[in-house]
Amino acid sequence: xxxxxxxxxxxxxxxxxxxxxxxxxxxxxxxxxxxxxxxxxxxxxxxxxxxxxxxxxxxxxxxxxxxxxxxxxxxxxxxxxxxxxxxxxxxxxxxxxxxxxxxxxxxxxxxxxxxxxxxxxxxxxxxxxxxxxxxxxxxxxxxxxxxxxxxxxxxxxxxxxxxxxxx
Numbered sequence: 090x091x092x093x094x095x096x097x098x099x100x101x102x103x104x105x106x107x108x109x110x111x112x113x114x115x116x117x118x119x120x121x122x123x124x125x126x127x128x129x130x131x132x133x134x135x136x137x138x139x140x141x142x143x144x145x146x147x148x149x150x151x152x153x154x155x156x157x158x159x160x161x162x163x164x165x166x167x168x169x170x171x172x173x174x175x176x177x178x179x180x181x182x183x184x185x186x187x188x189x190x191x192x193x194x195x196x197x198x199x200x201x202x203x204x205x206x207x208x209x210x211x212x213x214x215x216x217x218x219x220x221x222x223x224x225x226x227x228x229x230x231x232x233x234x235x236x237x238x239x240x241x242x243x244x245x246x247x248x249x250x251x252x253x254x255x256x
């Protein structure tokens with residue numbers, strides 16, 4: 090797939106493009122795929138899938154805050170066929186605005202495994218039965234693996250990081 094990337098802080102796509110080019114040259118992929126940096130507006134208005142992989146940065150913490158990065162205005166930039174996936178931090182997405190966009194069919198769907206409040210409250214607008222077929226709510230799978238929770242290796246597990254923090 091071709092990838093549009095918006096990241097105001099890091100420049101890492103050269104290595105990814107080299108791997109994509111190598112896969113094409115070796116015949117692993119039939120078509121040459123690209124990755125390139127673009128503006129947030131172009132990424133949101135052009136992408137079929139928007140995957141969020143950002144830290145949570147609030148106003149005053151960074152020149153490029155990510156708190157409610159996905160909000161009423163940015164949701165309106167997206168194609169009606171767009172799908173959004175958030176596995177980064179819950180408050181990156183304004184959940185009320187996302188639920189509204191789904192109810193009004195302004196975007197096709199969403200999949201979330203992080204929320205503004207965890208666990209997701211029973212009265213969250215994301216639990217609206219009217220959007221249940223297009224809004225997948227997951228229980229923070231990224232941290233659910235046994236190795237992630239229990240490994241004593243601080244580079245792999247939370248338990249190891251806790252012990253390392255006591256030193």
